[in-house]
Amino acid sequence: MAAASRALLPTPRAAAAASLAGARARLVPASLPFRAHRVRCAVASSPAPVAAPSPSSESAPARRISPAGSDGALRPKPAVLVAEKLSEAGLAVLREFADVECAYGMSPAELLAKVAQFDALIVRSGTKVTREVLEAGRGRLRVVGRAGVGIDNVDLQAATEAGCLVVNAPTANTVAAAEHGIALLASMARNVSQADAALKAGKWQRTKYVGVSLVGKTLAIMGFGKVGSEVARRAKGLGMHVIAHDPYAPADRARAIGVELVSFDEAIARADFISLHMPLIPTTNKIFNDESFAKMKTGVRIINVARGGVIDEDALVRALDSGKVAQAALDVFTVEPPPKDSKLVLHENVTVTPHLGASTVEAQEGVAIEIAEAVVGALRGELAATAVNAPMVPAEVLSELAPYVSLAEKLGRLSVQLVAGETGIKGVKVVYTTARGPDDLDTRLLRAMVTKGLVEPVSSTFVNLVNADYTAKQRGLRIAEERVAHDSPAAEAPLESVQVRLSQVQSRFAGAISDGGDIVLEGRVKYGVPHLTLVGPYEVDVSLEGNLILCRQIDQPGMIGKVGNILGQRNVNISFMSVGRTFRGKQAIMAIGVDEEPDKETLEKIGGIPAVEEFVFLEL
Numbered sequence: 001m002a003a004a005s006r007a008l009l010p011t012p013r014a015a016a017a018a019s020l021a022g023a024r025a026r027l028v029p030a031s032l033p034f035r036a037h038r039v040r041c042a043v044a045s046s047p048a049p050v051a052a053p054s055p056s057s058e059s060a061p062a063r064r065i066s067p068a069g070s071d072g073a074l075r076p077k078p079a080v081l082v083a084e085k086l087s088e089a090g091l092a093v094l095r096e097f098a099d100v101e102c103a104y105g106m107s108p109a110e111l112l113a114k115v116a117q118f119d120a121l122i123v124r125s126g127t128k129v130t131r132e133v134l135e136a137g138r139g140r141l142r143v144v145g146r147a148g149v150g151i152d153n154v155d156l157q158a159a160t161e162a163g164c165l166v167v168n169a170p171t172a173n174t175v176a177a178a179e180h181g182i183a184l185l186a187s188m189a190r191n192v193s194q195a196d197a198a199l200k201a202g203k204w205q206r207t208k209y210v211g212v213s214l215v216g217k218t219l220a221i222m223g224f225g226k227v228g229s230e231v232a233r234r235a236k237g238l239g240m241h242v243i244a245h246d247p248y249a250p251a252d253r254a255r256a257i258g259v260e261l262v263s264f265d266e267a268i269a270r271a272d273f274i275s276l277h278m279p280l281i282p283t284t285n286k287i288f289n290d291e292s293f294a295k296m297k298t299g300v301r302i303i304n305v306a307r308g309g310v311i312d313e314d315a316l317v318r319a320l321d322s323g324k325v326a327q328a329a330l331d332v333f334t335v336e337p338p339p340k341d342s343k344l345v346l347h348e349n350v351t352v353t354p355h356l357g358a359s360t361v362e363a364q365e366g367v368a369i370e371i372a373e374a375v376v377g378a379l380r381g382e383l384a385a386t387a388v389n390a391p392m393v394p395a396e397v398l399s400e401l402a403p404y405v406s407l408a409e410k411l412g413r414l415s416v417q418l419v420a421g422e423t424g425i426k427g428v429k430v431v432y433t434t435a436r437g438p439d440d441l442d443t444r445l446l447r448a449m450v451t452k453g454l455v456e457p458v459s460s461t462f463v464n465l466v467n468a469d470y471t472a473k474q475r476g477l478r479i480a481e482e483r484v485a486h487d488s489p490a491a492e493a494p495l496e497s498v499q500v501r502l503s504q505v506q507s508r509f510a511g512a513i514s515d516g517g518d519i520v521l522e523g524r525v526k527y528g529v530p531h532l533t534l535v536g537p538y539e540v541d542v543s544l545e546g547n548l549i550l551c552r553q554i555d556q557p558g559m560i561g562k563v564g565n566i567l568g569q570r571n572v573n574i575s576f577m578s579v580g581r582t583f584r585g586k587q588a589i590m591a592i593g594v595d596e597e598p599d600k601e602t603l604e605k606i607g608g609i610p611a612v613e614e615f616v617f618l619e620l
């Protein structure tokens with residue numbers, strides 16, 4: 001009975017968890033289809049905004065309620081903050097789904113003050129989404145949309161820790177950026193901007209502005225990704241010889257375009273023109289510096305439409321002054337806008353534009369639609385195809401795994417509630433029985449959901465696919481996975497069963513301890529619904545809906561009736577009941593699914609039945 005009375009007394013953390021669960025339940029209408037809701041949780045469900053408000057969320061405006069979904073249920077309309085100019089086409093997509101506020105040109109302080117009132121934030125390159133911003137948004141901000149490619153202005157690590165999904169719009173401005181690169185290449189070679197300025201100042205200087213030809217010259221593309229490849233194609237059309245450096249580019253793509261992939265040193269040593277198209281990441285920061293300029297041909301010309309930070313700008317000024325670099329054409333700068341007295345910008349051999357690479361009407365419309373769709377999808381909880389900080393799970397895989405995702409979370413949720421007191425979980429093993437080969441079963445989502453189930457009931461941490469592995473690591477949870485081959489290769493279901501084992505822990509319910517000393521729960525999906533099918537050594541079969549009472553007793557007639565009577569008298573509806581036993585007349589386990597939560601007195605009455613040795617009430 002000691003175990004039973006412990007089970008009745010929730011720890012303060014369990015009570016907090018229960019109220020958290022209540023808060024979440026209010027946000028998700030009960031009528032929302034079960035499976036759909038659980039898949040949403042897996043990806044970007046609301047991080048319990050009611051339960052865990054951020055300091056500034058008190059000032060948040062009342063959330064508008066809008067009818068949504070085919071269930072007709074009312075739910076809060078998400079709010080999206082657009083911090084930089086976004087084309088009307090994208091805003092229209094956003095407005096269909098969310099309350100949209102466009103606040104262009106905010107100072108960092110204004111953004112900090114505002115961000116906690118929004119579910120999503122959309123930026124371009126001009127807004128720094130720092131750890132501070134993400135912390136300020138914690139509790140409500142779920143998605144950061146980067147309306148463009150480069151995400152060097154978003155603190156991805158901080159976003160991941162906060163479970164905030166970052167999506168970008170990686171394709172719609174590729175051609176615009178490539179065209180701008182070509183525009184800068186050609187105008188630099190022919191001194192277009194300098195000659196234009198001179199003529200407007202009344203100077204007709206035909207000999208001063210003699211240029212250089214492009215045809216037959218070697219162009220080195222540094223970063224042979226989307227933009228780099230498009231620049232290469234166009235440069236070949238201009239009759240240039242194109243080489244490229246990119247440690248990760250597939251050789252067959254380069255071959256298909258007729259581009260030679262070479263090492264960094266070879267590329268910069270052979271080139272007459274060097275065009276930069278790599279991302280700004282730690283390994284590319286100031287990769288063009290005194291040392292690399294020294295390896296270039298004297299009189300080389302450089303184009304940068306990637307990021308200012310890949311060049312050591314002081315070193316470039318030195319190289320321009322010495323004539324090592326004849327000319328540079330720059331669309332991007334380490335600090336944007338650059339200081340008015342920037343030697344680089346003012347250098348007579350430098351052509352500059354104010355980060356215009358993506359700024360065509362067409363690209364801006366495309367980017368706006370691309371990011372709006374990605375953000376709306378993410379807010380709906382769909383897995384975003386352009387997620388930057390979360391694994392991408394294809395839609396067909398997701399729909400197949402949906403009931404198992406729910407099963408995995410529930411097994412995690414149940415098993416953590418079986419852990420006694422403060423023993424802490426050390427090792428977790430998830431065992432998948434499947435007929436699929438390792439390449440045919442992506443378990444990242446399932447593992448994330450087991451983590452979610454294990455962590456959320458005992459903390460205020462919100463766990464989703466974005467931060468699951470990080471959260472597990474932070475909490476010292478080692479989650480091992482094992483696949484057991486199911487001997488029916490013709491089986492259509494991706495999984496036969498999922499088992500969660502917690503090793504080296506004490507349990508509030510001794511019946512859940514397997515022969516090996518682990519807490520073991522196993523489940524299967526039957527007709528699309530998750531079922532609990534194994535508790536410790538006992539086989540049961542109970543649908544995982546509502547809540548669950550596990551009861552261990554001496555196997556004897558009349559037990560189901562006794563428990564059923566007690567629950568019936570207290571108006572607690574039993575949804576499922578299943579008895580599993582080791583041997584006739586020995587120990588048995590009753591797994592009882594209940595729609596309502598029985599009060600303390602009811603549970604005590606069940607515990608008082610003489611044959612009952614222990615019982616536990618578990619919330620799903």
Ligand SMILES: NC(=O)C1=CN([C@@H]2O[C@H](COP(=O)(O)OP(=O)(O)OC[C@H]3O[C@@H](n4cnc5c(N)ncnc54)[C@H](O)[C@@H]3O)[C@@H](O)[C@H]2O)C=CC1
Pocket residue numbers: 149150151170173174177222223224225226227228245246247248249277278279280283284305306307331332355356357358359
């Ligand atoms: N100026 C503007 O308005 C625009 C600038 N961009 C910038 O252009 C850059 C490229 O964009 P995309 O082509 O769309 O990206 P992408 O991801 O398709 O291509 C980047 C390429 O750089 C390569 N790379 C990574 N590290 C490298 C290294 N150390 N050396 C050489 N290559 C390396 C990658 O393997 C990848 O192939 C990004 O920095 C992006 O922010 C993109 C669009 C507009």
Ligand SMILES: O=C(O)C(=O)COP(=O)(O)O
Pocket residue numbers: 124125126147148149150151173355356357358359
């Ligand atoms: O997409 C990119 O990486 C860009 O640099 C474009 O930046 P923007 O959206 O024009 O501020």
